[in-house]
Amino acid sequence: MFIVTAKEMYDIDHYTMQTIGYGNLLMENAGRAVAEKITKIISKEEPISVFVGTGHNGGDGYVVARTLWNIGYDIEVIQVGENEKLKPEVRFHKQLFINCRGTVHVAVDDETLQHVFTNKKVVIDALIGIGLTENIREPIATAISLINKEAEMIVSVDIPSGLPSDEGNLSSIAIQAHHTITIGAPKMSMFIPSTEDFYGNWDVVSIGHSPFVFEKYTNRIMITKELFQQTMPRRKKSAHKGDHGRGLIIGGCDNMPGALAMAVKAALKTGRD
Ligand SMILES: NC(=O)C1=CN([C@@H]2O[C@H](COP(=O)(O)OP(=O)(O)OC[C@H]3O[C@@H](n4cnc5c(N)ncnc54)[C@H](OP(=O)(O)O)[C@@H]3O)[C@@H](O)[C@H]2O)[C@@H](O)CC1
Ligand SMILES: [K+]
Structure with missing residues (x-):
């Protein structure tokens, strides 16, 4: 399994979408694969709040929400950020969710957020992924601290929001996840002592990237038990x-x-x- 930096992951996504031609399919694949894992962790009896940001991590969140909603989960989406800031792909997936009669609350400041934030016990965190820049700003900062304080089960999509993807320390505040379902490949910060604990239990989902594309952009691999065993010479029984x-x-x-x-x-x- 490959381990990537944010820059490498962007290059891999870009090549997969543009050169191989996956286009918009990649986000659909990502959200569906994450939703599939969530069905193994959270039951249909639990009401789920999906917190989405305005970037592509939020787009994954909308696909997760639609996929779970359509198979009978009790889902609501809380979008943290203005509609005008939604990236086109995110806007598209938001509309699909609404067309499936899903519910979206929009919170554009910390005051509205406090208002909609009642009884959020099970949370899917799709606020920010690998696109984090500098210190966390409002209203995302309030969303993160309310989720950390109130939620009993937090599943982060790709990485816990607010955490750097690469080497480096936490800049201000981040989601403390119970589970993280990371997309395509583990990120560097999963292996750095100051950040690894934020991930909780983590899992990787495959969304259609070809191994040769990983090889083209990264040479960092995770030594698993299986990989290590393959390097051992075979011994005769005798x-x-x-x-x-x-x-x-x-x-x-x-x-x-x-x-x-x-x-x-x-x-x-x-x-x-
Ligand atoms: N099609 C694809 O490309 C695919 C992408 N994929 C997914 O996309 C993710 C990467 O998407 P991305 O590049 O859009 O960045 P993302 O992680 O959503 O962050 C941007 C958002 O965060 C916000 N924000 C940032 N810093 C902030 C701060 N300090 N404080 C507060 N806000 C801050 C920023 O706000 P703004 O700066 O615009 O105000 C914006 O809203 C990746 O992790 C994976 O999940 C997969 O589905 C595969 C296909
Ligand atoms: K996230």
């Missing part, structure tokens, strides 16, 4: 411990022998002589 070479470990220091001891232990465990 092999003798001397059949597969010998290992020599050089290192250590008087008062810090830990790394050396661990290397020796690992070598013995993996069958070195």
Whole structure:
């Protein structure tokens, strides 16, 4: 599995949409794949509030809302930001949701937000994804702090809103998610000590990117157990411990022998002589 920065993900999305030709399909794929995962986490009995921003992360949120609504979930959307700021693809998906008789509340400032924010126990967070810039502004800041304070279950779409995608510290405030369903590939900040805890349990959904496009734009891969196992030489059942070479470990220091001891232990465990 590849690990990406925000810039790499934008390049990968752009190539997939423009050169391969997915166009608007990519966002539909993303929202549907995220919704599918959500059905495994949240039951139809729970009323769900989907918080959407005006960027493409919000567009994913509208697709998630429509997909869940059409299979019988109790869904409402709270759009944080003016209609005029909606990106065209987001506007399109908002209209589809409304055409399916979905409900949207629009909150353009922190006062309206406080007003609509009652009893939001289960929240899907699609306020901001990888497009975060500088410190969080109002009314998104109020939305994030109300969600963190009130919600008992928060599922973030792509990344918890307010969190940087790459290396770097939290600038002001971010969603503290219970689950994050990330789109296409894990983001760098999932592996950085100061930001990884915000993700909660995370999962990756595949939305139609081809592996060669990832290879074109990134060379960072996640070493999974399966991948590591593939790098191990195959041993015959009848092999003798001397059949597969010998290992020599050089290192250590008087008062810090830990790394050396661990290397020796690992070598013995993996069958070195
Ligand atoms: N078709 C596609 O491209 C696909 C994209 N995909 C999805 O799109 C996401 C990337 O979308 P994106 O580039 O539109 O950025 P996004 O994360 O929505 O953020 C922009 C919004 O955040 C706001 N905002 C930013 N900083 C802020 C701050 N400090 N404080 C407050 N507000 C702030 C900003 O507000 P503005 O600056 O305009 O006022 C704007 O509303 C990606 O994560 C994935 O989920 C997938 O579906 C695959 C297909
Ligand atoms: K988000």
